[in-house]
Amino acid sequence: MTAHKESDAYKNASGGWGSIKAVASALFQEHVAVDGSRVLMHQNKPDGFMCVSCSWAKPKDPHTFEFCESGAKATTWDLTSKRVDPDLFARHTVSALNSWHDHELEEAGRVAAPLRWDPASDRYLEVSWDDAFAEIGRELNALEPNSVVFYTSGRASLETAYMYQLFARMYGTNNLPDSSNMCHESTSVGLKEAIGVGVGTITLDDFEKTDLMFFFGQNVGTNSPRMLHQLQDARKRGVPIIRFNPIREPGLVSFVNPQSPLQMLTPGSTQISTQYHQVKAGGDSAAITGICKALLEADDEALATGKPRLLDVGFIEEHTAGFEEFAAFVRQCDWGEIERVSALTREALAQAAAEYGRAHAVIAHYGMGLTQHRMGVQNVRMLMNLLLMRGNIGKPGAGPSPVRGHSNVQGQRTVGVTEKPELAPLDKLAEQYQFEPPRDTGTNTVEACEAIVAGKVRAVFQLGGNLVRAVPDRSVIEPAWSKLRLTVNITTKLNRSHLIHGEISYVLPCLSRIEIDEQAGKTQAVSMEDSTGCMHGSRGVAKPASEQLRSEPRIVGAIAKATLGPASTVDWDAWANDYGLVRDAIAQTYPKIFHDFNARMWTPGGFHRPLPAAEREWETKSGKAEFLTPDTLFEDPDVHGIDENTLRLFTLRSDSQFNTTIYTLDDRFRGVHGSRMVLLMNEKDMHRLGLSAEQEITLETVADDGVERRVGGLKIKAFDLPAGCVGGYYPECNPLLPLWHYAKQSKVPAAKSIPVRIVA
Template sequence: MADRARHQTYTQPTGGWGSIKSLAKHVTKQGAFAAAPGLVRDHNKTGGYMCTSCAWAKPAKPHFGEFCENGAKATFWDLTPRRADRAFFARHTLSELRKRDDFALENEGRLTEPMRYDPASDRYVPVSWDEAFADIGARLKGYDRESVVFYMSGRGSLETSFMYQLLARMYGNNNLPDSSNMCHETTSVALPQSIGTPVGTVLLEDFAQTDCILSFGQNVGTNSPRLLHTLEEVRERNVPIVVFNPLRERGWEEFLNPQHIGQMVTNSPVQIATQYYQPRAGGDIAVMMGMAKALLAWDDDSKAAGAKRVLDIAFIDEHTHGFDAFESRVRACLWEDIVREAGIARGEIEAAARTYANANSVIAIYGMGLTQHRLGVDNVQMLMNLLFMRGNIGKKGAGICPIRGHSNVQGQRTVGIAEKTDLVPLDRLAERYSFSPPRQDGLNTVEACEAIIEGKIRAFIGLGGNFLRAIPERELMEERWRDLDLSVQIATKLNRTHLVPAKTTYLLPTLVRSEIDEQATGPQIVTMEDSTTRIHASRGKYKPASPHLRSEPRIVAEIAKAALLPNGRVPWDEWVGDYALVRDEIAAIFPADFGDFNARLDIPGGFARPVAARDRAWETNTGRANFKVPQALNASFDEGNDPDILRLITLRSNDQFNTTVYGYDDRLRGIHGSRMIVMMNRKDRERLGIEKDGTARLTTAVDDGIHRSMGGFQVIDYDLPSGTIAAYYPECNALIPLWHYSQESKTPAAKSVPVRIEAERRIIPGHLKVTASRAAN
């Protein structure tokens, strides 16, 4: 890894030749040439395998290549010929491996056999599957049931997720934190209060009927590139797309479709955003409040003139509750306060509102730029308020569209991966499987971290993910992780979490989704749910990386058999032999969503789960769609009058998916060679006395007894609002206090972290430099 980044503004469109060159580079670096033909033949297509990357919808009539740059990278990463085998672990102690960064660790390749940590040699050593399961089961039997955590990342299938939640509940707790807790839990809290459903209402076909799109806090070019195909089609109809995002991202500016020969030959990209505004971090409520204020003013004028109303009064009267309180709050709000908190001018807000007012069917897209704030729930509900004002919910071409990350992060919640008991049909589980499910809510991700720090957790079972790298408060968490009695990590590659051992630690290697999963009845099918609630089947096509790998369902079943008393109603072995039996169980427990599950597997484009709000049926406490009054105009923290406290946005690079780092290039932002950079407004940099391309230290600006500080950042001038800076996730998680989260959802507020920045006198190599210490009591 180079010590210094090279930065030059990227002027090429998203996609295009830059994307093709990137794919060629990554397939070559990984040596995954055998995977390339399958990208066109099988990737995200009926009869093929579903991508392990983003959760965006798969069309019924797929494109020639139904994959994006990041999806291809994920596939190359999965199907690399590189191996982290027993010889690798014999050569390296964990102390040595901890000196490596995230990319270097996973770049060693696929895990090949089960391993157990040996404290005497500080190495992982091979262990048989039978021995591993027997020891894990024996240990689980001895723990207090509430002292065990069952964590799941968003990559597991619906079948795995259903079996895993049943394992946890039959074991005796609802401690089922998942990756959704760290990204879209805010959505799962906000939307039920507003419209009665925890998921979006938009289907892929709605984009063909919309006449306006609003986007808040979402970077399409990096986080959901296949959506660009849909947006391109929208723009071909001259539909306006209005974007609000603190950074100018190339994905929202221009797209050159690699599958359109004419575009490629002439280098003629499609303009995506027709209006692009850059609010300060945490300023979205103010932006939306300003838009609502403009709509009310224009509606007053129309009413006075006897013209057509701007507001959809019929929808508001028939379908909503709380409009009067919301209207009063908007009218009382002063434009000077709105502009100050938004960070953009009144004229810009009114221009966006005018575009919205002129459209009949509007889709609102959003990402973690709304969810990961102190008032993240207010952010999402304010966006719902905007939609309610003009009846843009429950009709064709309109609705709310949260963009989820991992490929099945929404689906695993659908089939029971939830710490909240009111989200799960416990009575049905109890009756069908003859046991008494625990009725006490379990731990979410933040609460699990708190319990680990307090010494209340004995064992952690992790199904996928890189938990210690993904969470806030990393330094303290790594320290307390070593006090765990048992850590079980079900994984495909080596990552940082595996290098921080508990007293007993197991690595259990599993198949990836694109590999053939051969069980007693032959090759198996797994399923997942996309962001639009459609269910898709996935069939592996490639030979497994090692004959010693086990599928996720089989690993879950073997742990269950070892840790639980026998239950004739739960035939774990039969389920593993034929995943269709698991789908029958899912259909029995969730009949409204999964009736005739096995018969509907190969419907082109997937089959959609019912969402009542799509039909203007509101499963809320009032029986109506609820206007919600935001607590404040600022969704972030209050820095008072101190201009030196900046709002840090943590974000992903173009060479990254979640905590998986594919390389050191962020092509779409023009950054190459290092991830230890901080993007900064030039005027802020000059005001704070930091040289261009100089080196700086970030320190969290809170006083809670823990000092969080990171040095060695190269400062890059970037197009950002004043007072806002940006740096990469997960490196900067060490700066985020565990208590810095969305008030109602406990989603970490990683899009506005209070920090100070100061110049460092000497250049520090680009590796992580963190100090985190507790103050004396």
Template structure:
């Protein structure tokens, strides 16, 4: 298949395309010159921490420490557009449901607290006192077990801690967050095999590693600042090997927009020395092939008195190595090639990079976590790293790249439906109550509860939950049967238009805006994907005088709902967020000692990771080799006419936020209603470029799922795989189609059929 036959982008990641992308959003949002000062302070010590991705903020920062998508997120938040009560007076909620995601957010920042009036089908303004009082009355009337407290990944550590406390004082552990939809497989999987629920690599490791292996992570669109250390690594001789069904430009070539020489000369850096388009769900097989090559080279080396595998590490620090070795040796190359979609020579070439490298980092994203066999995919990557002791040494490690800016940190401070992960005894002592011990609901379980009527209330701290979940056509119908829905947000999105019997839309400050409380201007904090904690200070003028901070809104609802408790000081905590950080330190002293003093440590302060110290908090007390049950993570069999659908984000979006219709890095412009498929498969089906088709989920559960109006575009993909955009294709994902252990929706391999 010739690349020229497909839709593609010839330029590099970064470069002038990135600059033009930022300029386009700046012009669209009518931003003021004062916004430039916010961008200048972005991701720097003592500055404002980006609301976009969770990539780390280095101590030795660049003059402009933001990427294209980070700048878009800031410009989007600081827009001069306003979504006022007059707007809601002009449009019914039913009418607004017909608007596109982009157009809803394009109305700008929410300015007033609003109540949904079911009789008129309009949002109407209300006072904060009215909103808090009504929400409190409704929550007191509901069974605590029937209420969900959801949070997106952007809320600060301080707000997240108090939000979790509010839920537990109220009487439940129903605290799902956006991690349930993306990286919960990481939290569950890494905990099982290395005893730590997050990655082990730190920023400095990228400056000393010899090789980096990427699996299912699109750095160019989802965490572009990561491209800087990758480019530096390549220039010093590090080899990067990428496995991804899609050829993503950020992992092919880049031009650093902050390098005048590169910008003027157009000199590109080739990022990946090898790029393997693995079949979606085929990563287990691909890693198995590399491990098979490692064992073959180990056999050769031992005949010469050398070794490839770190036997000392394996014997001292790991468990079940023999079972894993037996499985690798027994698995045939025929099986590996069939399930991975790659040939033996390609996998041996990738395996040789691993054999030759002394220090290796394994990177992965949702291409691994959002599969039915996601745990086994992650566990296989850990298996490969363990073979040569590539966890717990400088320049090595496992490194999941998280999406939203504080999704990892929220879990650290208590946003969890699993009470065993939270120090409940300490909370009991600190706040004088008996915390609930019963497991709460995660995202899938919350959806199931809404469908069967057992969930009656839903409070959402940010996010666009209804739009982000699977089966959302069915879910929207069920959603309206709940008694109470509360949405805390900065901009209007579709979730705000699907309301319970009683519904409130509560506008909050953005992170970039000045948060002035009784104790003066406030600071918040968050944790990046490399486990470093950063302080953030907003200084921009708030979008409206009627906005409250997220923390103040949580406190206002809690005060109206809960009985007085002398140990629970909502007003005091709202007035001084430093006192909330003292509570976090008291609750988690090993991770947050001297929290306030270390808040603005350049590069953040590291909260530690036991596996990085080779302390394995697993059942066996060692790192676990595992034996996969299958070589495919897809969770379904291939059949004639059945395709594996993967959902994608574009270069012009972040999660469900759609900045525009330019997926520049894939060469797709003007539309998101597309089906990407390779020319060979198009020919087999008799499809023409531009033809409009429908996708139907190929699952026999009695429910029909279809999405139509999709324009066929030829695209460089593996045979048997197709792709389209998230969240537009979410209606095709059954709620039951999720990772086996974490229940993360399996959005990267959905069985579908194409209907002309």
């Protein structure tokens, strides 16, 4: 790794020439400079394809280049001219490939033929599709349904996700964990409790009507850069943007629009954040409590002096429950304790509260920095408390905005991918398809891993994703994973989950969303839901990487047919030949959301799902929006062994990364080059612990469960983050995250605050 120098720090705004250079580099790296450039012109366009990475909204009037650096990298990654074919496995055993870096595995290219692991040679060998489907069906029929897990990545379309969940339930299980369990389940639980819907309530139109935005734990510069267009427009209107994030990220500070010739040719940039508060990892509830406390104090003063109230008293009385208990809790909270837990001063929080008190319509954006904590659900509820205090839900320009980091992760939940039977329309499915769905609660991702370790799960399907690398406790999970009877992977690229395999293992290559999908002589299209609850059509434009590829609906339908046989009332072949039939079925199951689905799927800007909370209709237990009185200000009140040498590790992603996919080993925004084995540290902590930049260290988890969790070979890099906190890359630091260290209620792995100590 290149030694850290002062010049390593990235001093430029996000976007600009750095972004253009990165996109060009990605096109040349994958040998698709000409074809890739053509394909990118169709990305997020009305008759083109939805981005395969983040799920940020697609505008009705797109820019000429309606893609960001991250989206362009994801597209070129799928368009690569490189191929993984049987020749690769003729040269390398699976054991040998397991020594490759994650980047090298996916960089090998697109999987070009269906593969089955051969135990005699320890290689994946080409297999016919028919033989693969037949054996998978036989194996599933030999297993007890609840010993099988059907995991779903957010890249699957609405059509595929609907078919997948229906197949799993007709097979006999609700074991339908998905990538939302890993990130935004705290949102699904918290928002549902607070306002009656488990998703955000804003649309792109609200950006034009808001007069203040909060951001908590969401790095828009790398995770959803297309949002920077809306933020830039808002800043030009004078809209304040207040950030809470441990690291001072370039993408959260300033932005140069690569599509603006004026900005590209002048030295200026748009200041994105008007206030930037570097909250301590795990200090979010305390910080929000501080804002609420300052707001209450200002409201008390206004009431005493006859000035206009800061609280929306009319809204609180008519639309909410639990305010008095919450207000009493906030009033008794000590400012000193708030400052200690959040690492922010009373003055800073009062400044944020003052800005909030002046605004009439406020959006609160947030990401995994808020949800991936032991108290992640409480964090979400506290943010809702803040919005409810001034009536900032259910009016133009205001509301919660959980920013989903995966393309259709929200949509797959909308069409039934959930382990919770109460969230799926089981009675409707039973009537529609003449079968009795299972009614017991299935496993979420953490529970599935617990069951794998316990030997209760015998087979795992992965519809996309790289679960072995994404989940916590790698040293515990991988040995247990290898004892599975069956692993089936529907994928575009080779990844670690294919090399840590069961006794019988298949790698089934599918079409990318970017590619032309022809079935029965007709070009097909799919659909997905974005972060703002809008549904969009998506049509591929690129030539498929191999004639051997099958579409996701075709693969899921064929496995369902081979497993369920003639007892199934679904014509899986017809659905695989015409996705419009699947959309008709979805509309029949969910008429309120998807009525006239086929006719509406190409609506410019998408068609929006109905959200009662946006109309101030609260489908909660009380029939009103509910304030939460929190249990504690502490992020992790039950961690043992905390002392002055214990640090809080939060995992993070680089600008050259999408989830477990790593495009390069560099992270230009953080001045990291050639390696991801880096630990970002506050210089005061380095001095206190007698450490120096570039020193190689080992991190170990502070826990008393008898499991040793260590990651070595990390080099220290001084960085601007709160004292007591350290940052390391995901998934490299996943072995430090205990499987039991998850959010209360939602079981989201608490990757943003892991107690660790340094072993020099």
